[in-house]
Amino acid sequence: MFxxxxxxxxxxxxxxxKDSKKDLIADAALSCFLLTxxxxxxxxxxxKASGMSKGGIYWHFKGKEEIFLYLAEKWMSETERELxxxxxxxxxxxEKLIKLEEHYxxxxxxxxxxxxxxxxxQAKDKEILKRLHTRINNSKRNEIIKDIIQTAINKGExxxxxxxxxxxxxxxxxxxxSLQWFxxxxxxxxxxxxxxxxxxxxxxxxxxx
Numbered sequence: 001m002f003x004x005x006x007x008x009x010x011x012x013x014x015x016x017x018k019d020s021k022k023d024l025i026a027d028a029a030l031s032c033f034l035l036t037x038x039x040x041x042x043x044x045x046x047x048k049a050s051g052m053s054k055g056g057i058y059w060h061f062k063g064k065e066e067i068f069l070y071l072a073e074k075w076m077s078e079t080e081r082e083l084x085x086x087x088x089x090x091x092x093x094x095e096k097l098i099k100l101e102e103h104y105x106x107x108x109x110x111x112x113x114x115x116x117x118x119x120x121x122q123a124k125d126k127e128i129l130k131r132l133h134t135r136i137n138n139s140k141r142n143e144i145i146k147d148i149i150q151t152a153i154n155k156g157e158x159x160x161x162x163x164x165x166x167x168x169x170x171x172x173x174x175x176x177x178s179l180q181w182f183x184x185x186x187x188x189x190x191x192x193x194x195x196x197x198x199x200x201x202x203x204x205x206x207x208x209x
Contacts, residue, residue: 022070025046025050025057025061026071026074028049029046029050029067030071032045033068033115034115038064038115042064065123068115068119071112072112072116075116076136079107080139080141082103084144087144087147087148093151093152093158094203097145097199100145101199108178108191109188116132141171146167149170156208158206166206169205170202173199174195177198
């Protein structure tokens with residue numbers, strides 16, 4: 001069961017602007033997912049929450065999994081825009097990466113991330129699951145972080161490393177932490193402590209002393 005207080009709905013503000021019927025349907029589906037989880041939500045629940053006819057919903061989406069994919073894609077696009085904003089400016093690279101780490105922790109502790117994880121465990125449509133994995137693998141996140149690290153190398157802040165490999169290391173650290181969050185159900189304070197230690201280890205390896 002997911003939280004349903006106002007802070008949760010604020011965290012999923014990527015659907016505040018509903019530009020189409022698809023957005024209205026997705027917003028209704030998200031409210032259901034937050035209340036009962038992905039597995040506990042049926043198409044009938046989404047129909048009821050949306051106020052639309054079942055035929056109207058099926059006109060836009062083939063089913064619950066496709067609605068979810070639409071939600072996930074919008075959430076990831078919003079996350080990429082947030083990362084770009086955090087990476088802008090000429091501040092120290094270390095501070096930028098710390099901000100990205102803090103933002104990442106907020107995201108993996110959020111309800112949408114939890115629903116995405118639940119979906120990957122329960123999805124029956126292999127094509128939809130493949131599309132989700134493709135979208136994740138093609139995320140601009142990697143390029144954003146790689147650009148930050150490459151700039152730091154060029155400026156002499158970081159040692160002359162392979163920026164691509166350093167990016168993979170940075171991302172792997174936090175994907176591992178997010179996996180701990182979902183599979184071991186560790187509290188936010190413990191996860192934050194682990195993340196800070198991971199950052200410390202990373203910086204000791206890349207900073208140009």
